[in-house]
Structures are given as structure tokens and as C-alpha cells.
Amino acid sequence: MVKKKPLLLIDRDGTLITEQDYLKDPRKVRFLSGSIAGLRRLSDAGYQMVVVSNQSGIGRGLMTQRDVQRVTRRFLGMLTARGIRMAGVYWCPHHPTAGCACRKPKLGLIRKAARRLKRSWKGCISVGDKWCDVALGRRTGGRGILVMTGYGRRSLRETGRHPAADFTARNFQSAAHWILKQHR
Numbered sequence: 001m002v003k004k005k006p007l008l009l010i011d012r013d014g015t016l017i018t019e020q021d022y023l024k025d026p027r028k029v030r031f032l033s034g035s036i037a038g039l040r041r042l043s044d045a046g047y048q049m050v051v052v053s054n055q056s057g058i059g060r061g062l063m064t065q066r067d068v069q070r071v072t073r074r075f076l077g078m079l080t081a082r083g084i085r086m087a088g089v090y091w092c093p094h095h096p097t098a099g100c101a102c103r104k105p106k107l108g109l110i111r112k113a114a115r116r117l118k119r120s121w122k123g124c125i126s127v128g129d130k131w132c133d134v135a136l137g138r139r140t141g142g143r144g145i146l147v148m149t150g151y152g153r154r155s156l157r158e159t160g161r162h163p164a165a166d167f168t169a170r171n172f173q174s175a176a177h178w179i180l181k182q183h184r
């Protein structure tokens with residue numbers, strides 16, 4: 001039996017595009033070096049990929065849902081132009097203290113994404129620059145990768161208080177390479 005490829009849960013800011021606190025201007029979407037190449041390899045290999053991000057700037061009153069929708073449209077447009085398909089983009093709009101069920105590392109958004117894709121939320125691989133991103137994949141019974149872009153180095157200095165990453169990647173391209181090696 002051919003094992004189904006895991007669903008990939010990918011962080012946006014500091015992982016695929018440059019980290020800018022509370023990005024609300026679509027013209028400021030900038031892909032990090034290697035992230036397009038990594039996404040293309042995973043996409044070509046048949047992985048379903050969803051972007052999952054915490055956008056607490058909405059809950060903090062610094063931006064609106066509409067701002068995030070506009071940034072998302074631009075982000076997806078730039079990917080589509082390069083032949084890369086995302087199976088979905090999900091974000092938590094809540095303030096960190098709101099106690100919602102969707103702020104990473106909670107699994108609310110993942111369950112929703114999996115339901116829409118008609119697949120299990122179990123055994124995902126997550127990639128991101130913070131520990132909440134690493135915890136996400138691990139909480140699905142899968143794996144979590146920490147990238148050294150964005151807040152990655154700062155996150156690594158907090159090691160010890162957090163679950164270990166299954167892999168620490170220089171950037172998203174190196175994370176993609178590792179994922180492809182696991183399921184060949």
C-alpha cells in the first residue's frame with residue numbers, strides 16, 4: 001500500500017515571506033530566499049499544503065480581516081503565477097488572551113482545513129519559525145520543523161521550555177528537502 005503523503009501545515013510570516021509585524025499592505029509581500037523553490041518541489045511531488053497563521057493584529061485592533069484577505073489574495077496570486085497551488089490559507093484573527101480554539105498551537109484551524117479537504121488531520125508535518133509552529137505538527141501526531149528564518153534563531157534560544165523540533169532547517173527550501181527525503 002502506498003502511504004498517503006502527510007498534509008503540510010506551513011506558517012506564513014518569517015517562514016515563506018519576510019517577517020513584518022502585522023503585515024497589512026499587500027505590496028509588501030516578499031518571499032524569502034528559497035521558499036518558492038521549496039514550495040514548487042513539494043507541490044510537484046503531490047503534497048497538499050495549507051498555510052496556517054496567527055494574525056493577532058486583528059484582535060489587537062491594528063488591522064482588519066479585510067487587510068489580511070487582501071494580503072492573502074496577493075500572496076496567493078504570486079504563488080499561482082509561479083505554478084504553485086495552495087490547498088488553503090487559514091488564520092486565527094484573535095487576541096492571544098482571547099482563549100480561542102484556533103490560535104496556533106491549538107488545532108482548530110487544522111481540523112477545519114482537514115474537514116474541507118476531506119482528509120484526516122492526523123499525522124501532519126508543520127513548518128515554521130516559532131515553537132507554536134513546531135508544536136502544531138507534533139500535536140497531530142506528526143512532525144514539526146523549525147526554520148532559522150524570521151524568529152527562528154530567537155526561538156532556538158528558547159529551547160528547553162519547548163518540544164524539540166524533528167528537524168531544524170536553514171530555510172524553507174531546506175525544510176522541503178527534508179520532507180521529500182522522508183517519504184520517497
Ligand SMILES: [Mg+2]
Nearest residue numbers: 011013014129
Ligand atoms: Mg512565523
Ligand SMILES: [Zn+2]
Nearest residue numbers: 092100102103
Ligand atoms: Zn483564534
